[in-house]
Amino acid sequence: MVSWSDGYVTEIEYTHGFYRELAPAHLQFALLCAGLSRPPDHGFTWAELGCGQGFTANLVAAANPQSRFFATDFNPSHIATARRFQSEVALDNVTFSENSFEQYIEADLPPLDYICLHGIYSWISSENRAHIVEFMRRHLKPSGVVYISYNCYPGWAAIMPLQRLIYEQGQASGGPLLDRVDQALQFVQKLSESDTGYFKANPLAAQRLNQLQKQNRHYLAHEYFNDHWHPLFVTQVAAELSPAKLMFAASANLLDHIDALNIPQSARELFASVKDPLQRQLVRDYLINQQFRRDLFIRGAVRLSPLEQLEKLRQQGFVLTQLAANIPFKFQSPLGEVALQADIYRPLIDALSEKPTTLGQLTQHSGLKQLSLERLLEALMVLVGANWAAPTLPEADLAQRRQSTERFNRAVLEQSQYSADLQFLASPLIGSGVGLDRIDQLILLGLIRKQEAAAFAWQILSAQKQTLVKDGQPLKTPEENLQELRHKETVLVQQRLPLLKQLQVVA
Incomplete structure (x- = not known):
């Protein structure tokens, strides 16, 4: 059967x-x-x-x-x-x-x-x-x-034998699936530390194995333990x-x-x-x-004329999804680390920090007039590709989108009292999600409820026998945890909250 x-x-x-x-x-x-x-x-x-x-x-x-x-x-x-x-x-x-x-x-x-x-x-x-x-x-x-x-x-060619070994070890082990995931990873880790020809010949496999040890076990079970993996x-x-x-x-x-x-x-x-x-x-x-x-x-591509594409691009709006001060001005590409040109990206990021802005408006910005539209578009593609900015939706129907996302976000925040499963809120401005971890969600929920937010978050976490981790070490006392939560509240209010408001995630 x-x-x-x-x-x-x-x-x-x-x-x-x-x-x-x-x-x-x-x-x-x-x-x-x-x-x-x-x-x-x-x-x-x-x-x-x-x-x-x-x-x-x-x-x-x-x-x-x-x-x-x-x-x-x-x-x-x-x-x-x-x-x-x-x-x-x-x-x-x-x-x-x-x-x-x-x-x-x-x-x-x-x-x-x-x-x-x-x-x-x-x-x-x-x-x-x-x-x-x-x-x-x-x-x-x-x-x-x-x-x-x-x-x-071809990127998986050298790593496919690693996937197969993890899968086979998981199949051979007994017990619940999550236990089998851990047992398989432990065995393969020991194998990689031995004088193993496969790992010596395939250093990428050893790197991938080290990455796997840090990943969500539910994800790994679905990624590595299916019978069909091609x-x-x-x-x-x-x-x-x-x-x-x-x-x-x-x-x-x-x-x-x-x-x-x-x-x-x-x-x-x-x-x-x-x-x-x-x-x-x-x-x-x-x-x-x-x-x-x-x-x-x-299914049936319709190619835009250059003039029509240009006009639609000029009308497209953009907004930052990352606080400007936290954009690192570098990212990893297949060619290695790429540094952003400050004379291009600094005025562009500053302009987007002011308000959501269309590409056409950016071409008229005082700090960007020297750039061609093609160079400006490429810079925006980099910001969007790096997840530091996002294209915006038209203003029509924004009020309705705001009502719907407000209900969604409140449900996510309420859920944060019980688990860390839901890590994104919805933005009506970009029609997409904005990451926010459980601790920040609890603090934000406390602020919305007009309570002392850090104490509110600690009440929930301590009742579930959970503590915060700082510099890789768990905080032991209630005082240490409250101090760290108050610090996180300050960062949220001063840095994240203004961005969430610009994205209309919160009012």
Whole structure:
């Protein structure tokens, strides 16, 4: 008898993650940067396949209340959790279904503008991948967009034996799945510290193993313990999606759009000689040893004229999602550490700190007039790609979005009294999520309730026998914990709160 799980991990639940690339405003900006027409910014239809706990679907539904959202997962525990939170927020524009991919093909859905799946495609069998493609063929609109992320070659080639060893050790061990995850990691760690030929020949595998030791065990169970685990080449994915009339459009990662950040100088002439768009993606993956792709495919691409693209870009608004003082002015790219040019990024960040601003308005800003529109756009793509800024939604319907996200955020804050599962609040300005950890959520909830916030947070944490950690060490006394909470309250009020207000996460 075939299990209903079809080899997929169901013994434990997946994490309550939020993935910003699934937010429609982010997808629209990526398409616009690629010069492609995009679905409308409101009144669209959006579906997620393999939605897990449904947190991303609930958040984007709250932040885009005039659009319709659909999400499915075959794990009943996941759907029960998603529906419970949906009920708490009183969201009437999202529908959760407990269906396999094969069953969801027959779902009664409107034609879809977006179909999204994060990570799922490389974790499932070829039969289920075929069901997904058939779902896309039947339900995606002409000019509809698919967001699909997946483990890929060649970056996983050296690490695949590590995944297989962890999987096999987990299968051979007994007991609950989380215990088996720990047992497998402990065994493989000891093996890596021995005179092992595989780890000597593959230093990347040892680095990955060290990273795994620090990661959420629920995530690792789903990433490493599925029976079907298949990294794919981008050309394979494109071939599999072709029966749904889909063609590769762009990367959802804005940093991928900038060749100077990804292609070594010595290879740029050779890379430029590759004219086929899909082959360019494949060659690019080899140049940077890509391990994970975030792709956009489109069903019937409509390319914008240069003038139309320019006008839409000039109208696009942006806002910082990180406090300006905390932007490090450097980030890691496939070519190594990249330092931002202060003469470009400092006035740009200062301008965005003042208020949400369109690209057209930025071209007229006194500190930015010397920059070409193309250079300014590239700088904005870097800020968005690094998650220091985000594209904004139009002001129309902002009041309705604010009402919906206020309910969502209050539900998240209330939940912080019981767990640290939900780490994001919703912004009506960007139609997406803003990270805020549990401690800050508890302090913010105390402020909203007009209580002494640090004492309020400590009352909840101490009742659950939890303490704070400072400099890697747990704080032992109530006085130490209260002192640290008061410090965190000061930082929240002086630094995070102004940013949350600009993003309209809080009033």
